[in-house]
Structure formats: C-alpha cells, structure tokens
Amino acid sequence: MNALAAHPLSADETLTRAWSVLEAVPDPEIPVVSIRELGILRAVNRATDGALEVVITPTYSGCPAMSQIAEDIARALDDAELSPYRIETVLAPAWTTDWITDEAREKLRAYGIAPPSGRCASASPASNGNVQPIRFVPRPVAAPACPRCGSAHTERLAQFGSTACKALYRCIDCREPFDYFKPY
Ligand SMILES: [Zn+2]
Structure with a gap:
C-alpha cells in the first residue's frame, strides 16, 4: 500500500518486537509500572550499523536505579535474541513527571x-528544536x-x-x- 516500503520488512518487525519486549520491563523501584509507562523508555531505533539503539532518560540525574534499568533492558533483549543493541542514556530534554502515563498514575495510586498532582504548565512540545531548560523551582x-x-x-x-x-x-x-x- 505504501510506496515508501523500501525498508526490509524484517527490520520493522524487529523494531516492533523490541518495543513490545521493552514495554514489559518493569521499573525496578515500582514494579507495578513499566519503564515505558514512567516515560523512561524514550525510543527504539535502528542504527546505521544495524544495531538496535534503545534510548532511556533517567527520572532524575544520578538516579541509582538507572544501572539496574539498563541491566533489565539488556536481559530482556538478550532473552528475545534481539542483539546487537546499544543502550543510550539521554539527559535532555530532562525527564518530567508529565511523562508518566495516566494509566501508570492509576497503578501508582493502587500500589x-x-x-x-497536576501537570507542568511549562511543558510544551518543542517546536523549534531547542532543549527545554531543567526546572529547578x-x-x-x-x-x-x-x-x-x-x-x-x-x-x-x-x-x-x-x-x-x-x-x-x-x-x-x-x-x-x-x-x-x-x-x-
Ligand atoms: Zn487515608
């Protein structure tokens, strides 16, 4: 249907499978929610060398759980035989509690x-490509x-x-x- 289907279908299937595998990885500190629901898992891409690139953003810099999360991601991808892969930690834009899904908020409450409470009013889609400043206040x-x-x-x-x-x-x-x- 799509004239742009020039990419091998298998590559797309691998990305889809990697995403669904990673969606199921729980947060090590709050196991009722996944790293995707918390907004820690940002993207799964395919690098030019063919490896999967998993992009994660820590909930705050220096979060001690991040090395655990990287280990959990690696184990999930290994189990699904989805190597080679790289796990990249991206600090900007900084993580915000706005990224927590509504579904995850309900799971947190039940837990x-x-x-x-509320949303950060300053959070808006970056239209000009600028990195949002970290909010300290x-x-x-x-x-x-x-x-x-x-x-x-x-x-x-x-x-x-x-x-x-x-x-x-x-x-x-x-x-x-x-x-x-x-x-x-
Ligand atoms: Zn009460």
Whole structure:
C-alpha cells in the first residue's frame, strides 16, 4: 500500500518486537509500572550499523536505579535474541513527571503511592528544536490525596520517602503513611 516500503520488512518487525519486549520491563523501584509507562523508555531505533539503539532518560540525574534499568533492558533483549543493541542514556530534554502515563498514575495510586498532582504548565512540545531548560523551582502544589482512602487531609512527614524522588506523607484521617511521587 505504501510506496515508501523500501525498508526490509524484517527490520520493522524487529523494531516492533523490541518495543513490545521493552514495554514489559518493569521499573525496578515500582514494579507495578513499566519503564515505558514512567516515560523512561524514550525510543527504539535502528542504527546505521544495524544495531538496535534503545534510548532511556533517567527520572532524575544520578538516579541509582538507572544501572539496574539498563541491566533489565539488556536481559530482556538478550532473552528475545534481539542483539546487537546499544543502550543510550539521554539527559535532555530532562525527564518530567508529565511523562508518566495516566494509566501508570492509576497503578501508582493502587500500589499506595500518590501520583504527582497536576501537570507542568511549562511543558510544551518543542517546536523549534531547542532543549527545554531543567526546572529547578518546585511548584507549590496542594497536598496530595491519600492513595488509600482518598482524603485530602494529609501532611508531609519528610521531604524524602523511600527514594529521593518521593516524599513521605501521612493521612490524617486513616493515619496511614504513604509515598508521594513529587512532580517536577
Ligand atoms: Zn487515608
């Protein structure tokens, strides 16, 4: 149907298969969501030398989980016999909680982690190809709702929860502590 079908079909099939294999790789810290749902997995391309190029962006620079994620990706591709491949970490544009899919936000809530509230208003499609600046200023947000009972009466206990990208909160109504995935 397509006059542009000059590429060997097998190459496209490999890319499709690699993508579906990688979509299933869970986040090492929050195994209920995948690296694709968190927006860590950015792209799967074929390099000019024929190798697969997997592009990942860490949730924040220095995230200790990134080496684990690269290992998990390598194992998934090895298991699917999709080598040769390269895993490339790209830092710009910087990852933002906006990249977390709506589906993943619901999974986080069900897992007991309050998903990041709101969206970054400054996030817009880069139309001019410029790299977006990293946002250092946290936006003031309303307290997250309790992921267990939905109450808005919550208080922050600590700036950092089980990992640096989460804060520890407590629900005043049901008294349960919970992690809040901080928006940035
Ligand atoms: Zn509660």
